[in-house]
Amino acid sequence: MSVLALRVGPVSTRVPARALAVSIVAAVLVAVGIAWSISVGVFPIPFTDVVGELTGLRRSADSTFIIRRLRLPRALTAALVGGAFGMSGQVFQRMVRNPLASPDILGVSAGAAVGAVAWIVLRDGSGPTVTFVALAGSILTVLAIYLLALKKGMSSYRLVLIGIGVTAMLNAVVAYLLTRAELFDAQRATIWLTGSVNNRGWSHVRPLAAALAVLVPVTLVNARPLRALELGDDTARGLGVPGRSPLVLAVSAAALAAVATAAAGPVGFVALVSPQIARRLVGPGPAALVPAGLVGAAIVVYADTLSRLVFSPIELPVGVVTAAVGAPYLLWLLVRSNRIGSGG
Amino acid sequence: MTEPVPARLVADHLRLAYDDRDVVEDLSVAIPTGRFTVIVGPNACGKSTLLRALARLLTPRHGTVLLDGEEIRRIPTRTVAQRLGILPQQPIAPDGITVEDLVSRGRHPHQRWFRQWSADDEDAVAAALAATSTTDLADRSVDELSGGQRQRVWIAMAIAQGTDILLLDEPTTFLDLTHQIDVLDLLTDLNRERGRTVVCVLHDLNLACRYAHHLVAMRTGHIVAEGDPATVVTEDLVREVFGLDARVVPDPISGTPLIVPIGRHHTAGGAPVGAGGPDVGVDPTP
Numbered sequence: 001m002s003v004l005a006l007r008v009g010p011v012s013t014r015v016p017a018r019a020l021a022v023s024i025v026a027a028v029l030v031a032v033g034i035a036w037s038i039s040v041g042v043f044p045i046p047f048t049d050v051v052g053e054l055t056g057l058r059r060s061a062d063s064t065f066i067i068r069r070l071r072l073p074r075a076l077t078a079a080l081v082g083g084a085f086g087m088s089g090q091v092f093q094r095m096v097r098n099p100l101a102s103p104d105i106l107g108v109s110a111g112a113a114v115g116a117v118a119w120i121v122l123r124d125g126s127g128p129t130v131t132f133v134a135l136a137g138s139i140l141t142v143l144a145i146y147l148l149a150l151k152k153g154m155s156s157y158r159l160v161l162i163g164i165g166v167t168a169m170l171n172a173v174v175a176y177l178l179t180r181a182e183l184f185d186a187q188r189a190t191i192w193l194t195g196s197v198n199n200r201g202w203s204h205v206r207p208l209a210a211a212l213a214v215l216v217p218v219t220l221v222n223a224r225p226l227r228a229l230e231l232g233d234d235t236a237r238g239l240g241v242p243g244r245s246p247l248v249l250a251v252s253a254a255a256l257a258a259v260a261t262a263a264a265g266p267v268g269f270v271a272l273v274s275p276q277i278a279r280r281l282v283g284p285g286p287a288a289l290v291p292a293g294l295v296g297a298a299i300v301v302y303a304d305t306l307s308r309l310v311f312s313p314i315e316l317p318v319g320v321v322t323a324a325v326g327a328p329y330l331l332w333l334l335v336r337s338n339r340i341g342s343g344g
Numbered sequence: 345m346t347e348p349v350p351a352r353l354v355a356d357h358l359r360l361a362y363d364d365r366d367v368v369e370d371l372s373v374a375i376p377t378g379r380f381t382v383i384v385g386p387n388a389c390g391k392s393t394l395l396r397a398l399a400r401l402l403t404p405r406h407g408t409v410l411l412d413g414e415e416i417r418r419i420p421t422r423t424v425a426q427r428l429g430i431l432p433q434q435p436i437a438p439d440g441i442t443v444e445d446l447v448s449r450g451r452h453p454h455q456r457w458f459r460q461w462s463a464d465d466e467d468a469v470a471a472a473l474a475a476t477s478t479t480d481l482a483d484r485s486v487d488e489l490s491g492g493q494r495q496r497v498w499i500a501m502a503i504a505q506g507t508d509i510l511l512l513d514e515p516t517t518f519l520d521l522t523h524q525i526d527v528l529d530l531l532t533d534l535n536r537e538r539g540r541t542v543v544c545v546l547h548d549l550n551l552a553c554r555y556a557h558h559l560v561a562m563r564t565g566h567i568v569a570e571g572d573p574a575t576v577v578t579e580d581l582v583r584e585v586f587g588l589d590a591r592v593v594p595d596p597i598s599g600t601p602l603i604v605p606i607g608r609h610h611t612a613g614g615a616p617v618g619a620g621g622p623d624v625g626v627d628p629t630p
Contacts (some may be wrong), residue, residue, distance in 0.1 A: 005461050014461035097436065221457045228452045234401050234432040239505065240425025240453035284440030284485075 019282045019291055026294035030079055033301035037075040038067055040309050069201070077200040077263060078304045078318065079297040080208050082270055084260035086296020087219060087289050089271030090278065091253035094226045094287060095246060096159050102272040103142075103257035106163040109266030110170035111141025112258060116265070117174050117189045121181040128203065130192070131262040138258035141166065146250060195267035195319025197304055204263055211259040215252050219289065222249040226287045267319045269326020270296050276329075352377045352412050352541065353398060353428070353509055359406035360393050360565075367393045368565040370407075375509075375558075378539040380532060382552040385562035386586055391545045392433065392513050394562070398543065399430035399511050425453035429507040431498055433514045437486040443497050444482040447472055450504030472504035476530060492523030499530060509541040510534065517547060524548070528555045549586075553577055553600045561585045577601040 002017040035050045045063045052058030053067045085103070092101040103109065115137025119125040125133065145166050149159040174193070178186050191198075225246060228236040257271060274296035275288070281295075282288040303321040351374035360368040367390040375381055375398070383391045396402040398409055400416045409416040416424060429450075437446060450472065451465040473479040476496040481489065486497060495515060502510055512531070516524040528551060535542045546552045552559060553573040560570045561577075563585045569576040582590045582603055595602040 005466065007461075007463070011458050012460060012462045012465075013458075097438070224455070224457055224460065225452075227449050230436070230438045231446075231449060232432065232434075232436040234396075234430070235435045237401055237421065238399060238425065238430035238432070239450065240422035242421045284438060285442060285445040 016282070016286045019286045019288055022278070022281045022288075022291045023294055026291060026298055030294060030297045030301060033298055033305065034072075034075040034079060037078065037301055037305040037308075038071040040305050041066075041071065042313055073202045073205045074197050074200045074304075075301060076205050077208065078197045078300045080205070080212055081197065081260040081264040081267060082274070082300030083293040083297040084208075084212060084215075084256040085267065085270040085300070086274030086278070087216065087293035088253045088257035088260070089273075089296070090275035090287070090289050090292035091219060091223065091226070091249060091256075092271075093275045095229055095250065095253075097230060098157075098160055099276060100272075101160055101163075102269075102275075103254065103261075104266065104268065104271055105160060105167060106254070107141040107145045107166050107170070108138045108254055108257040109261055110167040110174070112138035112261040113174050113193055113266060114141075114170045114177075116192050116262075117177045117181075120189045120192065121177045121185050124185065126188075128207075131204075131207075134265075135258050135262040138261055139255065141170065142251075142254040142258070146247075146254075191317055192265045194317040195265035195322070196317035197264050197300075198315050198317065200264070208259060208263045212256070215256045215259070216293075218252045219249065219256060222252060223287055223289055225249065265317075265319060267300060268323035269330065270299055270322050273322075273326050273329050274299060350377055351375055353543075354410040355394070355398060355407070356410060357407035358394070358397055358404045358409070360390065360397050360402060361405050362393075366405075366565070368397075371566055372407075373560060373567060373570070375541060375543055377541050378535075379541060379557040380535045380555060381541070381543045381558040381560060382556035383543070383545045383560045383562060384547075384549055384552045384585075385568075389562045390565040391562050395430075395511055395513050395543065395545050399428065400424060401430065401432075422453050425505065425507070427507055428509040428511065429502045429505040431502050431510075431512045431515060433517065435498055437494070439487065441486050442482070443478060443484055443486055443489070443500075444469065444473070446486055446497060447478075447482075447500045447504050450501035450506075453505065468504050468506055472500040475503055475534070476500040491519055492526060495519060495523065495527055496530065499527070503534065507540075508538075509543070511543045512545070514545050514547065516551070524551060531555070549577075549582070549603050550595070553602070554595060554598045573600055577603070 003014050004017055004020070005014045006012065035047060035054060038050045039045045039047045043066060045066065049058070049060060049063055050067060053060070053064060054072075089102045092103060092106060093099050095101070112134040116130050116134040119130050119133040145159070145163050148166075149162045178189060181189060225236065225241040226249070228239040228241045229246060231239075260267070275292045278288045278292035278295045282291050299322065300318060303325070304318040307316040307318055307321045353375040355371060355373045358368055358371045359366065360371075371394065373394070383394065385391045393402065397404055400409065400421070403417065411419060411424060411428060448465065448469050451468060454465065455461075470479075473482055476499055478493070478496050478500050481493060481497065486494060489497065499515070502512075515531070516527050519527065531542050531544065532555060534540050556573055558571065559573040559576055561568045561581060568585050569581055577592060579590060579592050582588055582592065589606040591604040591606065592601045593604060594600070
């Protein structure tokens with residue numbers, strides 16, 4: 001595999017050429033997907049008009065409002081959420097050397113769900129407050145699972161099993177809450193639980209973008225130990241990876257998934273599938289965090305657009321589409337993998 | 345051979361345990377600097393546990409490990425990683441990873457987030473590949489390699505780490521005899537060329553005697569004997585450490601002690617069990 005070594009003064013890095021190529025292609029796909037997503041809807045807008053509007057080259061008064069106020073924030077939410085899930089999933093899968101270790105399974109989604117559903121059902125909450133309660137729920141759950149799993153270093157199996165256990169427990173709480181809910185609240189809660197980017201405006205995009213602007217660099221900077229951690233905990237320690245370094249990485253990756261879940265609900269399987277796709281495209285060596293994020297962004301943007309196109313005029317929650325595509329993929333992965341616990 | 349060599353790595357009254365099971369109760373050892381040290385002993389005698397403690401992978405319940413006179417737990421783990429490398433018994437190679445990628449990961453303690461691939465890193469990896477004759481394998485996937493090649497690659501990773509002290513946990517265990525010799529010759533090269541301190545846990549007592557400057561024989565968590573194999577390895581020691589009756593004769597190739605087990609069968613013409621007779625071991629002080 002060809003690798004580009006970049007050195008400027010004391011700063012040096014190397015970029016695998018294939019990871020770079022995959023990232024560029026995926027980024028273009030995401031951009032095209034966003035434009036396509038905007039052009040699709042009850043009031044179709046020609047693709048060229050969308051591109052003209054977004055690049056500022058050509059504007060038409062008719063579509064400016066629809067593009068800028070209604071559809072762009074939705075498409076951006078989809079891209080940001082997908083990117084956060086993809087990168088988060090990649091970190092967890094690499095860190096615990098297990099392709100099942102996605103934030104879905106590690107309690108992020110379930111924790112957020114309990115928070116959001118409890119808030120909707122018990123307190124009749126709505127809007128941004130749901131987002132914050134969901135965020136708090138997922139962060140608390142991740143911390144609890146991490147602490148439970150942390151006995152004498154973090155074992156992959158232990159983390160996954162504890163995650164599954166806690167997730168099951170929290171899902172029971174969600175089910176209980178739903179049985180107690182008024183019909184209207186239950187419907188709202190169910191839509192939230194499926195994961196949806198319907199009706200997302202700039203008030204969703206801004207906090208999400210701000211959180212990602214902090215979390216993505218923190219994750220990337222702290223991801224360096226992944227290369228050592230993949231060789232086993234003992235080898236990593238021998239190579240000078242301190243115990244607390246994976247903690248910062250785990251927290252920032254969990255937070256990525258948490259803010260994404262808070263913004264769009266638990267969009268299923270994106271965090272599980274994106275890293276696997278990225279890994280197959282990029283090859284086994286690089287951590288491929290950026291490619292996984294871009295693949296995740298592309299998946300959610302295209303899934304959301306397809307769901308609107310195919311089921312028009314019904315707006316199907318994007319989580320339905322990602323689950324419908326993601327679940328068979330997961331099965332295929334499990335059938336194909338003869339060694340559970342391999343990096344896939 | 346008997347003049348004391350100052351030790352950079354010292355274990356002082358270690359008590360080592362997993363959960364509630366004490367493996368080592370009170371053990372002190374000084375690893376001679378610049379020498380090839382081999383730790384031997386029967387299964388479950390605590391030799392790998394001792395190695396893990398020396399490499400700060402296991403925190404002692406009691407006692408301390410000192411690296412360059414300082415308590416190893418108090419030295420930042422990254423600083424330790426620049427002086428001391430450890431190759432665990434079964435390190436994990438991520439699926440599909442290339443040899444060059446794996447070896448380059450040994451450079452981790454020398455890198456920072458802004459300095460991820462300096463010219464030094466590149467040189468160190470190239471040198472490590474050359475030293476282990478794996479340069480031609482650089483672009484191959486580690487999965488495709490034979491056991492012997494794979495062990496060379498892991499050693500290359502440890503070399504790329506650039507430490508003066510190298511600890512290896514049973515580096516020859518899953519290899520056939522040819523590759524066992526190959527690996528031990530390679531480790532001897534490393535010891536001689538840069539005066540690296542090499543510490544190995546080995547199963548094969550004969551190879552241990554041939555390659556070690558300093559032999560540490562353990563049984564049930566304590567050291568029975570240590571020193572130059574030529575002086576410490578006797579028929580009595582083999583009986584005490586392994587519970588095995590054996591003859592000790594000079595190795596026809598190296599002159600080091602060669603342990604010939606007696607066992608219950610096939611003793612035609614040899615001494616009957618228990619009649620060890622006078623020591624025929626190689627005693628350098630006649």
